[in-house]
Amino acid sequence: MSEITLNSTVFRASDVISSPVDDELVMMDIEQGTYYSLDRVGADIWNRLAAPLPVADLCAQLMQQYDVDQATCEADVLAVLNEMAGNGLLQRA
Amino acid sequence: MDNDRLTPQVTDPAQSLCVRCGLCCDGTIFDHARLFPEDDPARLEAGGFIMLTTKTGTGFALPCHHHRDRLCTIYQQWRPTICHTFRCRLLRRFDAGEISLEEAQGIIDRTTALADRVWAQMRQHMAAADGSLRQRFRAWELSQDEPDWRRRHAAFLLDYASLQRRLDRDFRLKPEQTEAGIANQTEPSQVGETDHE
Numbered sequence: 001m002s003e004i005t006l007n008s009t010v011f012r013a014s015d016v017i018s019s020p021v022d023d024e025l026v027m028m029d030i031e032q033g034t035y036y037s038l039d040r041v042g043a044d045i046w047n048r049l050a051a052p053l054p055v056a057d058l059c060a061q062l063m064q065q066y067d068v069d070q071a072t073c074e075a076d077v078l079a080v081l082n083e084m085a086g087n088g089l090l091q092r093a
Numbered sequence: 094m095d096n097d098r099l100t101p102q103v104t105d106p107a108q109s110l111c112v113r114c115g116l117c118c119d120g121t122i123f124d125h126a127r128l129f130p131e132d133d134p135a136r137l138e139a140g141g142f143i144m145l146t147t148k149t150g151t152g153f154a155l156p157c158h159h160h161r162d163r164l165c166t167i168y169q170q171w172r173p174t175i176c177h178t179f180r181c182r183l184l185r186r187f188d189a190g191e192i193s194l195e196e197a198q199g200i201i202d203r204t205t206a207l208a209d210r211v212w213a214q215m216r217q218h219m220a221a222a223d224g225s226l227r228q229r230f231r232a233w234e235l236s237q238d239e240p241d242w243r244r245r246h247a248a249f250l251l252d253y254a255s256l257q258r259r260l261d262r263d264f265r266l267k268p269e270q271t272e273a274g275i276a277n278q279t280e281p282s283q284v285g286e287t288d289h290e
Contacts, residue, residue: 019251022203024262026255030243035254037262 004055004081006074009093011052016089018046029088036087041066042080052093055081106194107184114201115163117181120156120225121208122260127152129174137173155225163205181264204259211256214249 004010018027025043028035038046044065048058059074066073084090116122128134128151138144143154159167165176180188187197208226215229219236222229230253243250 017247017251019255021255021258021262024258026251026258028247028251028254030247030250033243033250035251035258037258 004078004085004090004092006056006059006078007054008081009052009054010049010081010085010090011093012046012049013089013091027089032088034087036089045077045080046084049090107187110184110187110194110197110201112164113198114183114205115160115165116201116205116208116260116264117179118155118157118160118165118176119163120228121212121256122181122264123155124225124228125152125154126157126173126175126179129178132173132175136171140167142173182266183263185266200259200263204256204263207252207256207259211249211252214252218246218249 013029015030016027017030018025020026020043021037023040023043025038025046026035027038027046041062045058045062048061055077059070059077062068062077063070063073068076081090085092125145125147127147127149128137134144134151137153141158143158145152145154153173157165159165159172165172183192183197183200186192187194192200212226215226215233219229219233222232224232239245
C-alpha cells in the first residue's frame with residue numbers, strides 16, 4: 001500500500017477484530033495472529049474508521065474533539081494511519 | 094477445602110492485593126520462578142515443587158501446586174524466597190502511591206475475571222495439557238491443523254490477546270525493572286508478537 005495522505009480515504013481491514021481494554025483497544029489480525037494495542041486517541045481514530053472516511057475529514061473531526069492544532073493533528077494522524085496500514089490493519093477506498 | 098484454614102493473615106493493604114490476585118503464582122503471568130541462593134532445592138523438591146534449569150539458573154515450575162482458588166496453601170509456612178519478595182508492577186505502583194488501593198483492586202478484579210475466562214476456554218481446548226497458560230496456549234496453537242483455525246477461534250484469541258495486554262501493562266515488569274526473581278515472560282506467543290502502543 002502506498003503512503004496514506006490527507007487525500008486518501010481509509011477504513012478498517014475486514015480481518016481485524018477488536019476489544020476494549022479499559023480506555024485502550026486491543027486489535028487482532030486474525031490471519032496473522034498478531035495483536036496491537038491502541039491508546040485512547042488511537043482507539044477513537046479506529047472507531048471512526050468503520051466506514052470509509054477521507055483522512056482530511058477524520059482530521060477535521062479530531063480537531064473538533066481534541067485541543068490540537070491542524071499541523072500537529074494531521075502529522076500525528078498520518079503517522080498512526082500509515083503505521084496501521086503498514087501492519088495490514090487498514091484498507092483504502 | 095476449608096478456605097478459613099488457607100486464608101493468609103493479611104496484615105497490610107499491599108498483602109491484601111496479593112491475596113486477591115495470585116496471577117504470579119497460578120501460571121497466568123509466568124512459566125517459572127527463579128530460586129535464590131538461600132533456597133534449598135532439595136527441600137523444595139521434597140515439598141513437591143517441580144525444579145527446572147532455566148536460562149538464568151534454577152527455578153520451579155508454575156502454576157505452583159500450593160496455589161489453590163487464588164490462595165496460597167502454605168502462606169503461613171516456609172515458602173521459597175521469591176514468593177515473599179517479588180513485587181509486580183501493580184504492587185510497585187501501589188507502594189509508590191501512584192494508584193489507590195481501590196484502583197489496584199479494580200485492576201486485579203478485571204484482570205482475574207478475564208484470566209478465569211481464558212483459563213476456562215484453554216482447559217476446554219486442551220483438557221490434557223499442563224503447564225502455564227502460555228505453554229498450554231503454545232501447545233494448543235501447534236495442534237491446530239485447519240487453515241481457518243484462527244477465524245474459528247477468533248473470540249478466544251482476542252480474549253487471550255486482551256489478557257496479555259492487561260498483564261503487560263499492569264503486572265509484568267519492564268526489562269529495566271526485572272531483577273533476580275521471577276523470569277519475566279512478556280511475549281504472548283504467536284498472538285501478540287507485536288504490541289504497538
